Amino acid sequence: MASYDVIVIGAGPGGYVAAIRCAQLGLKTACVEGRETLGGTCLNVGCIPSKALLHASHMLHEAEHNFATMGLKGKSPSVDWKQMQTYKQDTVNTNTKGIEFLFKKNKIDWLKGWGSIPEAGKVTVGEDTHEAKSIIIATGSEAASIPGVEADENTVVTSTGALALGKIPKKLVVIGAGVIGLELGSVYARLGSEVTVLEYLDHIVPGMDGEVQKQFQKMLKKQGIDFILGAAVQGTEALKTKAKVSYTLRKDDSAHEIDADTVLVATGRKPFTDKLGLDALGVEMTKRGQIAVNDHWETSVKGIYAIGDVIEGPMLAHKAEDEGMATAEVIAGKHGHVNYGVIPGVIYTHPEVANVGETEETCKEKDIPYKVGKFPFMGNARAKAMFSGEGFVKIIAHAETDRILGAHIIGPSAGDLIHEICVAMEFGASAEDLALTCHAHPTVSEAVREAALACGDGAIHV
Numbered sequence: 001m002a003s004y005d006v007i008v009i010g011a012g013p014g015g016y017v018a019a020i021r022c023a024q025l026g027l028k029t030a031c032v033e034g035r036e037t038l039g040g041t042c043l044n045v046g047c048i049p050s051k052a053l054l055h056a057s058h059m060l061h062e063a064e065h066n067f068a069t070m071g072l073k074g075k076s077p078s079v080d081w082k083q084m085q086t087y088k089q090d091t092v093n094t095n096t097k098g099i100e101f102l103f104k105k106n107k108i109d110w111l112k113g114w115g116s117i118p119e120a121g122k123v124t125v126g127e128d129t130h131e132a133k134s135i136i137i138a139t140g141s142e143a144a145s146i147p148g149v150e151a152d153e154n155t156v157v158t159s160t161g162a163l164a165l166g167k168i169p170k171k172l173v174v175i176g177a178g179v180i181g182l183e184l185g186s187v188y189a190r191l192g193s194e195v196t197v198l199e200y201l202d203h204i205v206p207g208m209d210g211e212v213q214k215q216f217q218k219m220l221k222k223q224g225i226d227f228i229l230g231a232a233v234q235g236t237e238a239l240k241t242k243a244k245v246s247y248t249l250r251k252d253d254s255a256h257e258i259d260a261d262t263v264l265v266a267t268g269r270k271p272f273t274d275k276l277g278l279d280a281l282g283v284e285m286t287k288r289g290q291i292a293v294n295d296h297w298e299t300s301v302k303g304i305y306a307i308g309d310v311i312e313g314p315m316l317a318h319k320a321e322d323e324g325m326a327t328a329e330v331i332a333g334k335h336g337h338v339n340y341g342v343i344p345g346v347i348y349t350h351p352e353v354a355n356v357g358e359t360e361e362t363c364k365e366k367d368i369p370y371k372v373g374k375f376p377f378m379g380n381a382r383a384k385a386m387f388s389g390e391g392f393v394k395i396i397a398h399a400e401t402d403r404i405l406g407a408h409i410i411g412p413s414a415g416d417l418i419h420e421i422c423v424a425m426e427f428g429a430s431a432e433d434l435a436l437t438c439h440a441h442p443t444v445s446e447a448v449r450e451a452a453l454a455c456g457d458g459a460i461h462v
């Protein structure tokens with residue numbers, strides 16, 4: 001048994017970042033992790049492996065569709081799925097090993113095993129019980145299914161199974177047009193699968209700007225992904241090598257079936273708090289099964305904190321990281337802070353889609369007077385040279401003060417471009433501030449400036 005200032009439970013992006021910041025602030029820190037490797041869902045079976053597959057399949061797409069136009073002749077590459085999986089796993093391994101290195105560097109003890117909290121101030125891992133002045137729960141989330149659908153990780157898979165399929169399916173049916181469904185749907189569409197996405201709502205990616213939703217769906221359709229919207233999935237039937245999905249169309253209640261070699265269930269995730277012992281401790285939960293916390297990320301039990309996917313808010317690695325750093329600072333007696341109004345969201349398809357802050361829809365709901373500055377990538381020379389002239393940057397600014405309220409980008413490097421706007425928003429910038437900032441030419445970031453110009457007297461290149 002050892003005694004610590006802080007024990008963090010879970011070594012995903014929330015937990016490992018919290019542990020590193022605690023150690024940097026001089027707190028004796030341990031982190032409990034039951035997986036064989038550190039990094040949680042994100043590094044092992046989420047963000048990182050999916051980005052490896054997205055990158056590899058995008059390269060294939062470029063070779064098949066754009067190389068000849070650029071004068072790059074030769075046979076298109078063929079797919080060695082086993083090697084692609086090895087590349088994916090190598091990418092994961094270097095990153096998880098990197099966290100192990102950071103733990104050693106910061107003198108953080110990795111307590112290997114699954115943790116539980118027998119009482120405030122104590123954490124049990126296997127046979128051992130350790131003491132901690134503060135405990136941070138960062139146990140993340142797991143795939144949430146829907147009634148009638150059970151993932152066997154063989155023919156009916158969650159994102160975890162979809163990242164490691166034995167072979168590329170001929171027919172892939174995706175349930176849910178959210179981030180996971182569209183990213184992994186894109187991977188397999190580029191690798192040659194016939195992909196159909198079933199979505200309950202009448203639009204894809206709920207919560208995103210309406211104009212982006214429409215444009216994004218059009219672009220994905222052009223890439224060969226089929227959508228059946230307004231489809232309420234009723235159940236799946238897993239056969240040996242195939243599966244059937246039954247759904248009803250909400251507009252007329254008609255019943256339908258669709259066959260697939262593989263079905264990906266991507267209908268959201270739920271907090272993973274099993275076996276922590278929270279019930280017995282009396283930790284208050286929200287109606288949606290998340291751990292309730294105050295504005296210092298402390299639960300209803302003093303000295304126990306919770307961050308990331310187990311609490312309210314978007315289930316995003318970077319949101320968890322920010323909460324991890326802020327909670328460490330609170331525990332060390334400093335002023336931890338997270339600006340929930342400026343958390344970007346990115347979908348790593350091609351083109352990428354990124355958003356931050358208010359949408360037109362939320363401005364209307366909240367009665368905020370707003371104006372829109374929009375610029376198409378077709379007016380950006382650099383984007384066109386890269387066959388990426390589709391999409392746009394859209395900035396939403398306050399109609400009276402010109403303060404930037406949000407931004408929505410669909411186009412090349414959207415996931416990087418969005419951060420220029422995030423920084424501007426953190427500084428309370430107006431669209432004019434952004435428009436007056438010199439942007440290097442030729443870069444795709446000029447499209448951001450042009451959208452800011454469009455909030456005022458007008459963009460130049462359109």
Ligand code: NAD
Pocket residue numbers: 146175176177178179180181183198199200201204205206231232233234265266267268269314315316345346347348
């Ligand atoms: P999601 O919540 O983004 O999307 C789920 C979709 O499934 C929704 O569109 C919903 O309407 C639909 N759906 C629900 N029930 C249905 C039914 N019966 N029939 C048909 N459709 C149905 O969930 P996800 O894509 O599984 O992602 C889970 C979480 O992981 C999200 O919070 C997401 O933000 C996060 N994530 C983020 C990234 C990223 O930032 N790039 C990548 C992967 C996952």
